[in-house]
Amino acid sequence: MAKAFQYSAILLCVVLVLLISGSEQLQSSQGETLLRIQRLLNYPSALSSWNSTTDFCNTEPNASVTVVCYENSITQLHIIGNKGTPLLPRNFSIDSFVTTLVGLPNLRVLTLVSLGLWGPLPGKIARLSSLEILNVSSNFLYDAVPQEISSLAALQSLVLDDNMFADEVPNWIGSLPVLSVLSLKKNMLNGSLPDSLSNLDNLRVLVLSHNYFRGEVPDLSSLTNLQVLDLEDNALGPQFPLLGNKLISLVLSKNKFRDGLPAEVTSYYQLQRLDLSSNKFVGPFPQSLLSLPSVTYLNVADNKFTGMLFENQSCGADLEFVDLSSNLMTGQLPNCLLQDSKRKVLYAANCLATGDENQHPISLCRNEALAVGILPQRKKRKASKETIAFGVIGGIVGGIALVGLIYLAVRKVKSRKTIKRPNTRLIAENSSTGYPSNLLPDARYISQTMKLGALGLPPYRTFSLEEVEEATNNFDTSAFMGEGSQGQMYRGRLKDGSFVAIRCLKMKRSHSTQNFMHHIELISKLRHRHLVSALGHCFECYLDDSSVSRIFLVFEYVPNGTLRSWISGGHAWQKLQWTHRIAAAIGVAKGIQFLHTGIVPGVYSNNLKITDVLLDQNLIAKISSYNLPLLAENKGMVFSFHVTKAVFLFN
Numbered sequence: 001m002a003k004a005f006q007y008s009a010i011l012l013c014v015v016l017v018l019l020i021s022g023s024e025q026l027q028s029s030q031g032e033t034l035l036r037i038q039r040l041l042n043y044p045s046a047l048s049s050w051n052s053t054t055d056f057c058n059t060e061p062n063a064s065v066t067v068v069c070y071e072n073s074i075t076q077l078h079i080i081g082n083k084g085t086p087l088l089p090r091n092f093s094i095d096s097f098v099t100t101l102v103g104l105p106n107l108r109v110l111t112l113v114s115l116g117l118w119g120p121l122p123g124k125i126a127r128l129s130s131l132e133i134l135n136v137s138s139n140f141l142y143d144a145v146p147q148e149i150s151s152l153a154a155l156q157s158l159v160l161d162d163n164m165f166a167d168e169v170p171n172w173i174g175s176l177p178v179l180s181v182l183s184l185k186k187n188m189l190n191g192s193l194p195d196s197l198s199n200l201d202n203l204r205v206l207v208l209s210h211n212y213f214r215g216e217v218p219d220l221s222s223l224t225n226l227q228v229l230d231l232e233d234n235a236l237g238p239q240f241p242l243l244g245n246k247l248i249s250l251v252l253s254k255n256k257f258r259d260g261l262p263a264e265v266t267s268y269y270q271l272q273r274l275d276l277s278s279n280k281f282v283g284p285f286p287q288s289l290l291s292l293p294s295v296t297y298l299n300v301a302d303n304k305f306t307g308m309l310f311e312n313q314s315c316g317a318d319l320e321f322v323d324l325s326s327n328l329m330t331g332q333l334p335n336c337l338l339q340d341s342k343r344k345v346l347y348a349a350n351c352l353a354t355g356d357e358n359q360h361p362i363s364l365c366r367n368e369a370l371a372v373g374i375l376p377q378r379k380k381r382k383a384s385k386e387t388i389a390f391g392v393i394g395g396i397v398g399g400i401a402l403v404g405l406i407y408l409a410v411r412k413v414k415s416r417k418t419i420k421r422p423n424t425r426l427i428a429e430n431s432s433t434g435y436p437s438n439l440l441p442d443a444r445y446i447s448q449t450m451k452l453g454a455l456g457l458p459p460y461r462t463f464s465l466e467e468v469e470e471a472t473n474n475f476d477t478s479a480f481m482g483e484g485s486q487g488q489m490y491r492g493r494l495k496d497g498s499f500v501a502i503r504c505l506k507m508k509r510s511h512s513t514q515n516f517m518h519h520i521e522l523i524s525k526l527r528h529r530h531l532v533s534a535l536g537h538c539f540e541c542y543l544d545d546s547s548v549s550r551i552f553l554v555f556e557y558v559p560n561g562t563l564r565s566w567i568s569g570g571h572a573w574q575k576l577q578w579t580h581r582i583a584a585a586i587g588v589a590k591g592i593q594f595l596h597t598g599i600v601p602g603v604y605s606n607n608l609k610i611t612d613v614l615l616d617q618n619l620i621a622k623i624s625s626y627n628l629p630l631l632a633e634n635k636g637m638v639f640s641f642h643v644t645k646a647v648f649l650f651n
């Protein structure tokens with residue numbers, strides 16, 4: 001009796017053990033597939049213990065091999081060889097290998113790393129239609145990423161690192177609906193990044209480092225889940241990418257980024273790692289990056305960041321590594337960087353007042369800073385529909401009103417022949433005069449109108465101080481054209497023979513560099529066929545701290561007098577014909593429309609007078625005076641340019 005009980009207890013145990021450990025009984029065909037994989041991979045050491053008696057679903061997973069089964073099928077297969085595994089032998093066929101793999105149709109996770117796989121990745125891998133994670137890093141796969149992968153609707157991670165994939169990142173990548181990790185580092189991919197990346201709403205990790213990508217980074221600001229962006233070692237740029245503010249790690253090192261940092265960067269409150277090293281960044285280094293709440297690693301070495309550091313700048317509590325080396329910074333190293341010995345801080349080859357010999361003399365940073373520039377237009381950001389609608393309606397209404405008013409003015413001039421004073425306000429807009437400076441960062445996003453309108457102008461650029469001095473014969477009195485409350489105007493002639501008008505603005509030390517960089521950037525966008533447009537600028541800096549002492553704004557020179565003088569005939573010129581008058585009125589309307597809608601936020605309160613409309617040699621009307629926001633913050637009002645007077649002096 002007792003014996004019988006003992007036997008039945010043992011039996012029960014055996015049954016239980018079978019139930020637990022043998023609960024997954026692999027289909028025999030899938031076991032055969034694994035053995036075939038072992039053979040095709042040339043019996044790697046990681047699979048040395050596999051043989052025909054192996055119970056694949058119930059072997060202990062380890063760092064190199066994991067097989068996971070579910071309902072008698074393999075759902076996960078990880079095989080990781082040794083780093084540096086050489087190519088599989090000549091008779092290896094990636095095609096037969098993948099054909100074998102698709103014998104595991106329920107695979108959801110496939111990791112085949114460092115196995116020496118070589119050949120073009122066959123598109124039939126997409127027959128593994130349940131794949132959620134595909135990681136084939138550190139092999140020798142080449143050619144383009146096969147388009148068939150675009151049909152993997154469940155794919156969450158696509159990791160092709162450290163292979164020899166070539167060609168461009170295909171545009172279809174943006175159609176993978178749930179992709180959250182895309183890692184393509186260390187390949188031979190080239191071309192520009194597809195705009196469709198911005199459709200990957202679920203993307204958390206985007207790693208494209210060590211390839212041959214170039215051109216601008218597409219607008220990624222819509223990727224609200226993006227936490228890791230690594231673009232190291234490509235040829236991307238020059239504009240700083242548009243990104244959401246949830247980033248934890250942002251690596252842009254070894255590229256061609258040049259644009260000054262946008263103010264948004266200082267709002268990346270989760271940012272832990274920021275590496276901007278070895279680019280061509282210009283403009284002031286935002287010191288507040290040091291005190292970002294989460295920052296641990298900050299590397300801006302080997303750029304052309306300017307600006308002054310202060311001893312009293314605070315540092316984030318977790319900051320461990322800071323590299324400011326090889327820039328153009330001046331001032332004092334913040335105390336917080338020196339106090340904590342756990343922090344690694346590098347700052348050689350700047351012009352800091354540290355007293356050690358690996359800093360440059362301050363004059364070097366000053367001179368180099370003169371070359372600092374503001375860069376070509378950024379890609380437009382989608383303005384809200386309402387803004388556009390308002391702007392367009394405003395522009396059209398304004399334009400029609402203007403045409404009417406000019407028509408009336410012209411009629412009046414015609415009938416009376418003489419007018420004592422010009423109609424001072426053709427348009428009285430009642431929008432605010434000041435510029436909320438927090439809107440200015442958005443001014444980068446210029447509509448298509450602007451690109452089309454600016455055709456025919458040389459590209460906006462930075463002028464060197466020497467160039468400006470030479471053009472004006474060292475600001476000779478003969479070049480002096482007039483002076484307003486905001487500085488002097490000089491006539492200049494560039495090396496190429498073209499005439500320019502140069503406005504010289506004195507800056508107070510109190511002006512925030514950051515702020516006027518925004519303004520300069522805005523000015524650099526105000527380029528249109530019907531505006532007297534900016535051609536460039538030049539900074540002159542104080543000797544001691546390389547803050548900017550003077551700004552020279554270089555404008556195109558419009559030689560043919562004002563619309564008023566052409567209409568009222570105060571000059572000996574031939575009277576303007578009717579068609580030219582209409583063309584001028586339409587041109588002015590287009591110029592105003594551009595000011596209102598071609599740029600976000602629009603430039604309103606243009607205070608336009610008929611004397612502010614100049615005609616060029618082809619009788620194209622150009623608005624010479626429009627409100628610009630430069631210096632607005634300390635004047636409390638916008639600053640208006642009057643090129644008009646100057647132009648008379650030319651003639």
Ligand SMILES: *[C@@H]1O[C@H](CO)[C@@H](O)[C@H](O)[C@H]1NC(C)=O
Nearest residue numbers: 039040042089090091092093
């Ligand atoms: C490749 O050739 C080797 C011998 O050179 C052989 O042992 C192996 O089975 C072959 N592999 C395949 C997949 O044909």
Ligand SMILES: *[C@@H]1O[C@H](CO)[C@@H](O)[C@H](O)[C@H]1NC(C)=O
Nearest residue numbers: 046047048049050059062065
């Ligand atoms: C891991 O397990 C596989 C079989 O499952 C075996 O062949 C391999 O030797 C194991 N590797 C290590 C490092 O234990």
Ligand SMILES: *[C@@H]1O[C@H](CO)[C@@H](O)[C@H](O)[C@H]1NC(C)=O
Nearest residue numbers: 048049050051052053054055
């Ligand atoms: C299969 O491998 C197991 C353990 O790795 C070993 O005990 C067994 O003898 C092997 N069977 C054959 C047929 O080689």
Ligand SMILES: *[C@@H]1O[C@H](CO)[C@@H](O)[C@H](O)[C@H]1NC(C)=O
Nearest residue numbers: 080111113135136137159183
């Ligand atoms: C790909 O797999 C390897 C080996 O498991 C792993 O080290 C690596 O982190 C994986 N890559 C990604 C991006 O998950």
Ligand SMILES: *[C@@H]1O[C@H](CO)[C@@H](O)[C@H](O)[C@H]1NC(C)=O
Nearest residue numbers: 166167168188189190191192
């Ligand atoms: C990108 O690489 C492919 C393949 O190497 C090459 O054919 C193509 O010309 C390259 N494209 C560019 C724009 O360099």
Ligand SMILES: *[C@@H]1O[C@H](CO)[C@@H](O)[C@H](O)[C@H]1NC(C)=O
Nearest residue numbers: 309310311312313314331332
């Ligand atoms: C740090 O010092 C500078 C001048 O030395 C001063 O302008 C600035 O307001 C100070 N900042 C803080 C946060 O105290």
